[in-house]
Amino acid sequence: MRKVTETIRPKYYVDRRGHDLFYEFEQGNYPAILAIGFCYLTMMKYERRAGKKTADPTEDLKKARTYFAEYETLLRKRAEGEIHDQGIDLALNYEDFKKRKEIYLKRLDRIEEDIKSGRAKR
Incomplete structure (x- = not known):
C-alpha cells in the first residue's frame, strides 16, 4: 500500500510578499528547465539522505515527496505551455x-x- 503523500512548505522560505520558490517557479519567474531541474535534484538529495543524517528517514522522505509533487506540477505546466525556458541563455x-x-x-x-x-x- 502506498503512503499518503505528505508535503512540507515551511514559512521560513516565504518572501516579504508571502511567496516561496514554488510560487515563483509556477509563475514562470525562472526558466522552467532550471526550476524542474532544481526540484528533481533536490528530491534526489533528500531520497539519498534519508536515514543517514538522522536515524528516522520520515522528514527527509516528506521533503522528497514535496519536491516530487512540485516537479510533477512544473512538468505539467511546461507541457501545457504555462511556463517556458525564457532566460535560460542568461x-x-x-x-x-x-x-x-x-x-x-x-x-x-x-x-x-x-x-x-x-x-x-x-
Whole structure:
C-alpha cells in the first residue's frame, strides 16, 4: 500500500510578499528547465539522505515527496505551455559571469549584514 503523500512548505522560505520558490517557479519567474531541474535534484538529495543524517528517514522522505509533487506540477505546466525556458541563455552564459559573480557575492554580503544588524525584514 502506498503512503499518503505528505508535503512540507515551511514559512521560513516565504518572501516579504508571502511567496516561496514554488510560487515563483509556477509563475514562470525562472526558466522552467532550471526550476524542474532544481526540484528533481533536490528530491534526489533528500531520497539519498534519508536515514543517514538522522536515524528516522520520515522528514527527509516528506521533503522528497514535496519536491516530487512540485516537479510533477512544473512538468505539467511546461507541457501545457504555462511556463517556458525564457532566460535560460542568461543563466548558462559564462561570458559575463565574472560581473554577475561580483554582484551576487555583494548581494550575499548585504543580506548577511542586514540579518546580523536586525535590518532584515522577516
